[in-house]
Every structure is written in C-alpha cells, then in structure tokens.
C-alpha cells in the first residue's frame with residue numbers, strides 16, 4: 759500500500775496527505791457553467807443550437823399551416839395564435855444584460871423603448887399566414903397597460919396587422935395561471951367562429967389548456983420558465 763502511495767506521489771504530483779477530488783453524487787448543474795452554455799447555445803450555428811432549432815420549429819409550423827389552408831372549406835375562418843416574448847419578439851439583449859435574472863424595471867424599460875427585435879422565423883410564419891388569409895391573434899402575458907408600446911414594437915418590426923392583440927387585464931384574478939389566461943383567450947377566438955389551426959409559443963403554458971389549437975408548436979427557450 760505504501761508503495762502504491764509513493765508511486766502516486768511520484769507520478770501525479772500529489773503531496774502526502776492530499777486526496778484526489780471526490781465528486782458530489784447528484785449535484786445539480788453549476789449555475790455559472792449553465793449561463794456560459796446558454797450564451798454559447800444562443801450564438802452557435804450547429805443543428806442543436808438555438809437559431810437552427812427555432813428555424814426548424816418554424817418550418818414545422820409552416821407545414822401545419824399549409825396543410826390546414828389547403829384542406830379548409832371556403833366558409834372556414836382560420837386563425838393562427840402567436841405568443842410575443844421569445845416567440846415573435848426577442849428580449850435576448852435584456853436577458854444577457856441582467857445575467858438571466860429577471861429584473862422587472864429593465865424589462866419594462868425595454869418594452870417602453872420598443873427595443874425587442876423580431877424573431878425572423880416567426881415573422882416569416884406571420885406573413886405566410888396573413889397572405890393565406892389566416893387571421894393572426896397575439897396572446898401575451900404582458901399587462902394591458904403595455905398595449906400601445908407592444909403594438910408599436912410589433913409594427914416597427916414588421917408584424918404589420920393582426921386580428922386581435924390580447925394582453926392580461928389589470929384586474930385578472932391573482933390566482934389565475936398562464937394556462938388559464940391563455941386558454942381563456944383562445945376560447946374567445948373559438949367563440950367568434952374561428953378554427954385555431956396553429957398555436958406557436960416558447961412556453962408549454964402558451965399551448966396547454968382547452969381549447970387547444972389543432973396544431974401546437976413549442977419553440978426552444980431554456981433561458982426562463984413561465985409555468
């Protein structure tokens with residue numbers, strides 16, 4: 759045993775009494791390392807990176823849209839539902855500035871300055887829908903008080919017209935979940951006689967609950983979670 763220890767000291771530069779590192783079993787991923795990985799994921803261009811994944815999901819959504827338009831009857835009122843943040847507009851600049859910590863004032867500041875650029879793959883889907891006569895509805899968890907700034911940002915970024923923009927009312931029940939709010943707005947669309955053929959969002963809570971769209975497409979967003 760003593761010989762083995764001496765061999766280790768000679769070979770590996772360990773001093774007597776120093777131990778090799780014993781890792782912690784089941785330790786969660788390191789936060790600093792995860793942030794670095796997310797920044798790389800957002801910037802890289804390989805197939806498993808953010809932008810290529812966004813493009814692929816938009817292509818999938820586009821295929822669903824084309825199928826629905828081709829199969830529709832003349833009387834059908836078709837609708838596309840889009841979320842806004844990280845679906846139609848990107849808040850990456852603020853996320854990076856705040857080191858992935860949501861700071862309410864910074865987010866509000868960006869909305870007030872209309873600082874969010876369009877997400878190109880969703881903008882293409884938007885134009886494809888409007889050209890095909892599909893009505894576009896935005897449903898966002900942003901508060902009603904941000905309607906004018908949100909509309910101005912969307913228009914400035916090329917989302918030039920839509921059927922309706924639903925924001926969360928100031929007097930919404932405090933216990934209301936995102937799924938309850940968004941599915942409730944979808945119910946209003948269905949009540950107007952529309953078939954929601956496609957719903958696109960970056961959170962599962964954009965897509966779950968009844969009524970659901972005929973096709974729902976989840977975009978990648980490992981940067982934050984809205985349950």
Ligand SMILES: [Mg+2]
Nearest residue numbers: 841843844960
């Ligand atoms: Mg979103």
